[in-house]
Amino acid sequence: MNPELQNRIVVVLVRARNSNNIGAVARAMHDFGFPHLRIVTEYVPPLETARSAVDASRVLAEARTFVSVAEAVADCTLVVGTTAVGERALEHRLEALAQASGKILTEAANSASRVALLFGSEKTGLSNEELSHCHWLLTIPMYEHEEMRHPSMNLGQAVAVCLYELVRSEESIGNVGLREAARAEDVERFLGLFREVLGETGYVQRYPANVRETQLRRVVLRMGLTAEDVPVWMGVMRQMLWKIRQGGRNRSGQEETDPRR
Structure with a gap:
């Protein structure tokens, strides 16, 4: 994938508490070539204990922490939130990942600023206030089992799937000369x-x-x-x-x- 595009896409973890989950995210980012990790939290998680971050020490070392979503996405022109939907009443446009990836890459290709992918906490996802910073939402379609009310994916897995789809979809987009969106x-x-x-x-x-x-x-x-x-x-x-x-x-x-x- 074009390193310039990868440099413009940032992964933002909001209220992630499990250091191993953060480590798994960092490993996925390293494996797919995305260097920028941002963490929104009231306290700095013990990233040195993230044993799942195999070969991703640089991603963790350069991760930036913020106290609010507004600060974490301030330099971004597009903010896309992720959701498993469930019974949540959505107030944003929702895109399946396959369609969302092309729009994310198109924005990244036509802007000097960054695009943010927001992932909520392991237990509750993104709150309504956090979602209000998003332009629209994406979801990863999953098979619905009868015994499961709300199918969802582990944080590290969700980030890996999204980044893989971005890498896979790069060849399908073109530079269409869009005007630069507001930060x-x-x-x-x-x-x-x-x-x-x-x-x-x-x-x-x-x-x-x-x-x-x-x-x-x-x-x-x-x-x-x-x-x-x-x-x-x-x-x-x-x-x-x-x-x-x-x-x-x-x-x-x-x-x-x-x-x-």
Whole structure:
């Protein structure tokens, strides 16, 4: 696989606690040639005990830790979460791995920034708040046994299957010249300004059920902002804030009336 593509794809483990599972992930990354591992955790796991990380010491040594998903994906233009689905009520577009891999590679091939693959904890997967940072989700189709309510895969196995599919799918994509997507940190900046506008207009107070942080983030991600779009929209939002704080006065200094009256 093209090393440049592999360098742009990062594996993000969220709340992974078992060092051997982390070691298995590192081994899969090493075997398929993906160097960048990021770990979101409140404490640094004892990676030196990860006996399953055969030949993957460099991946573990260079792994970066973060305290939040937002920080871990700040430099990424596409964030894809993984889920076994089960009985979860999904609020994102869901793609099977075979279809998702081509879209991930296309983004990686057409962006100077990175693509993040998020994997949740061994027990609970990704929370709704963590999923709110994702543009869309992928799942690995599995055979459903009658005696199993929710078929799922070991963390190390899931990462290995996803990375194998990316390697296998590389030949099927082409460089289609997409515009560069906005980085996650820029989307978060826009989201903060958007919330500020909603607060100044009174929308937050009038419709509190519509402005939960996770809900607004999903709305913004569905806009598909590009790197060129963000400064334009930020300018629009700042102009709106300035106008609102001027008390609705027009250029002549006269108070404007509500057009709905």
